[in-house]
Amino acid sequence: NLWALKDVSFEVKRGEVVGIVGRNGAGKSTLLKILSRITEPTSGHAEIHGRVGSLLEVGTGFHPELTGRENIYMNGAILGMRRSEIDRQFDEIVAFAEIERFLDTPVKRYSSGMHVRLAFAVAAHLEPEILLVDEVLAVGDVEFQRKCLGKMEDVAQGGRTVIFVSHNMAAVKDLCQRAFLLKEGELEFVGSVDATIRRYLETQRNDGEVR
Known part of the structure; x- marks a missing residue:
């Protein structure tokens, strides 16, 4: 084997x-x-x-039909965060990922670079313990x-x-x-x-x- x-x-x-x-x-x-x-x-x-935050291959953890904004909240919910906790980190995530103009675009239209920037920003800013x-x-x-x-x-x-x-x-x-x-x-x-x-x-x- x-x-x-x-x-x-x-x-x-x-x-x-x-x-x-x-x-x-x-x-x-x-x-x-x-x-x-x-x-x-x-x-x-x-x-x-x-609580584990992970950034693995590009696109893992994102729903392709949802927008960047929706995916941020979905990932926070999966991590067990309250909406108010995600709200506090939201602007910082968007600024770090540099996706302000594409926040309400479905992530299936993102380039691989945009995917990675958002995925990293979400994983690192949603306060995982690991x-x-x-x-x-x-x-x-x-x-x-x-x-x-x-x-x-x-x-x-x-x-x-x-x-x-x-x-x-x-x-x-x-x-x-x-x-x-x-x-x-x-x-x-x-x-x-x-x-x-x-x-x-x-x-x-x-x-x-x-x-």
């Missing part, structure tokens, strides 16, 4: 910022889908204490990537937990206190960010990916 994840076991403490690195197909996105309750594990379980972010920096311009990193730092400094999947080693170094290396669905290494990145680059070299 081919397992997307096998015997993966770890603990992340409240307020920790953890990076997850690994090649494409290593199981990183599957892990975040399990943690965000999108996918049920075939065996084992994930124990999560706190923020899961998968490769947000792969889409969008450099300025928006910088904004995302800054917001993730704000979330972390607020004592909340961030789990960040990325191929951008500089971003992982800047943001994370600890990192995990996934390889072929298994947890290959857990340690400091520098040690994990070193191990990752070594495995790439050994597999002939780095020259």
